[in-house]
Amino acid sequence: MKTRISISLLCLLFLVTFPAFSQNWDWGGPIDPIQAKMKILHYRLDLEIFPETQRISGSNTITFSTAEKLDLLRFQLINQYEVSKVLMDGKEVRFTHENDLIDITPIDCTCDQVQIFYGGKTPIAQNPPWTGGFTWEKDQLENHWMGLSSQGEGAKIFMPALDHPSSEPSEGVDLHFTVPQPYFVASNGRLIETEESSEKVTYHWRTTYPINNYNINFTLGIFHEVKHDFTSVSGQSIPMHAWVLQENKAKARELLEVLRISTETQEKYFGPFPFPQDKISVVETPYLGMEHQTINAYGNNFQFVPMGKVKYDWLLHHELGHEWFGNKVSVGDWADMWIHEGLTAYGDWLFYWEHGGPDAYFAKAKAEARHLPHAKPVVSPPNSTEEEAYHGEIYSKGAMVIHSLRGVLGDELFFPALKAFVMDDRFTYLNQVTTRDFTDFIQSYTGKDLQGFFDLYLYTTDIPTLKISKKGKSGYALSLEGITFELLVEVLTSEGLNKINLGPKPVTITSNTPPQVDPNGWLMLGK
Template sequence: MKKLLLLSLLGITLSSASAQENWTWGGPLDPNQAAYDVKHYTLNLAMEPDKKYISGSADAVLEVKSPIDVVKLDLIDRYKVSDVRLDGKKAIFTREMNRINVQLGKSYKPGQRLTITVAYAGETPEAVRPPWQGGFTFSKDANGKHWVGLSSQNEGAKIFMPCKDHPSDEPDEGVDQFITVPAGYMVAANGVLVSEKKKANKVTYHWKTNYTINNYSINFTVGDFIKEQKEYTTVKGNKVPMVIYLLKQNEAKAPGLMEVLETSVRTQEKYFGEYPFPKEKIGIVETPYLGMEHQTINAYGNNYKYTKVGGKNHDWLLHHELGHEWWGNKVTVSDWADFWIHEGLCSYGDWLYTEEHAGKKAYMEHVREIGEQIPNNKPVIIHDEADSDEAYHPEVYTKGAFIMHSLRYNLGDEVFFKILKGFATDEAYTYKHQVKTADFISYVNKVSGKDMAPMLNFYLRSTNLPEVVVKRSGNNRYTIQVPNIDFTLPMDVRTDKGIQRLELSAKPVEVTSSKAPVIDEDFWYLKKITTATESN
């Protein structure tokens, strides 16, 4: 419980303090940016930790969707842009409000591709409270060596690269990163390490991913690391490198962390299907901030604070960020309004870890403890076309996960777990095929054969809770109804005859019992219960 409360409490701080210069992303898509699709990014950057400075260039390969003669790319104003090229030729550009406007010189038609190269440099934004208020985090290890992390979930990738900074568009053909650092340092980043080239007192690491990747998952970390690796066999029999990058001071902790990681991967695979990026790696890098779900190279800063779950060492943060490889990186929303699909389903996977390793009773106790502390202050879905500041609040974790718990009770384990794994493995909802809440609900209805939209939307889009009213209507007679819903909820009701599963709605249901009925004592629902005596 302390695990998710920490996330909740820290999440609350984000809503009360704006990120640096109020950088955010998402919201309504600019019509100009809707006119093109990003296919690929290439970063060629030199990081100078002493100066907290980056310099270099970035390529954006774009495909035109509707006629366009200007391309708008996002990049924060603190970087100086020295040159912009269009397909290798010098281009005219202007800057405005964290944007670069590139004049194309002619109108490009649908289907045409172009490459924009931006040369830029500047002092990097430093994170205020990473990862909630992100940026670059500059620290030193125990040996006095530089240790640099990057987090940008709330701010977007524009804090380090020119891009189309909107969740609706991911580079379909992946990302190449050429990151140059002082000799003696390593760079851990997304995908596979293609090359490591040393020249004079510098070394350039080329990392490449061919998978689609959301903007805030594009990442690199710099440090004096040791690398530990083993081969992992996925649930489908594929061999994948399992790689961890740790500070040299923590080398002795590598075997224990590797064991914890492997247990978490196997648990996630059981419920959500094969690890999503088998052609690249399962990766973790130690970071000077708590953590973040960077595709194939998750940030880990929990300082090896293991707990025992079912007698095994467990790291809640590692497991949660790993879960985002399925929920957030493989299944990705196109509108931050639907961010609960990333955080709620991922958090539900954390609860399933408890059930898998400590049993159903421990799971139910864990869920009750969390559920009783959900304040229900904001709708899980604030409104459509939300930006990252609006969408991100603690209940996308807790209430989002609890809604999955309620759905499980409604549908039963066989159907429910079929839905979780099916949605995370169906090509219609994964990788380049981004999703919205409506897609998830449609899939639930299709697989279950039930219309779960009324219940799901009730919990997701409002702060209302079912108000269960129990009235004593006579000797040993009671009526039970939920007057503030226009759908039916099955609930367990305990009477002197035992537990019955009753279909409750606005229409009263009568039961006979020598004792007052107990409603949903196992706590499958967030709800309010009132008791009353009918007047004569």
């Protein structure tokens, strides 16, 4: 059996091993005051992709709304591309393109749309997906194979956009890709139309759901497709697709089955698949993987492992989980990025619970807890950039916080509360969330005062220290030092397993054997 590295350790490994871009294409932070006056309604991206020269050329038509007439429109696009012209109401308008910003002087009209024409050599990913860009490779048949990753950089590395995590096109995107025959482009949403000529083919994809900029994605190659209709817990029938390279078509059906099982597992705990009008899908990519709304990148080489009666692929399951946390429930400030990664990582643990049983689940949780460095708070300062907020503990410790929350609340409160949060219209699609939204909701839903718990584990690097003192023949005084509140903790004594509120004030218990405090490892405790 091959050793599998946990996703949190894998992320940390790559973060410290590989260099960053020579040019800083980070995103997030405070939103530009000019851009804060604008709401993006829709993107229509028209791109021709040239695999032989690794170039793209086309336009992005941006539909927007404003509360006032603006003297300046501002969008992001890296200077590696050349902007040839900008149109409003069919007329060319003045613009500048400097420092990865396009500043446009709008004409005197009530126009709510601008079309930006651009093209050039694509930026090459240095270490996808952590340091993103375009990945150009060839498959074993010498066909071109291209993948795009941009979580750390945003959409500006492939299209002009209002490139801030708080900005999502409320009416979705239309994506038109023209490529040489016989190449295929897999992208977001549903395939609306295919137009072919003798030398080229154009694919039109569309999603009407809001979508974060880095989730807009496209992958080029010559693929083998397998598909079937997935019946959601909502009762809806949703197309499910897997696209793999021709050389891997023998693996395609098994990949689709692994995807089906993972989707069923995610739905059990987090509710119906969030984008039923689009599709559930994965596409094989020349890098490890990344969540992209309804077209998750998959490059884990079909490393399926047994888990109970089914097979499990940690990469596929994790990226699929982002359809709920990251795509449906999304944050507008990278300070709260742990909501994307920590809750999704906890969904990975739930696959162990569902298919491997409690022993597999607790072994997974304890293994993750052993490697936590508690080096950075899970929640970053407000207005953080992606680079500032992204570190391994938003995965591992973020998941551990949710695991600990389960231990404190008990399953009868925890699971309904978590699903209710994901299903609440106040926190989904266009209604982006903060950490405070999550913690307030959990406390309101459960009726429990958990503010001390959340403040400790999310905003600090501290953990309480367990102290056990012998008192007489069969007495033990238990306390948690370093906190000012109490936590509900499991304690195993000679009389069995009980839950006791522990805090800084010692609690005396009786046991004929030394007590085991938190034997299942629900909490992060220093000992």
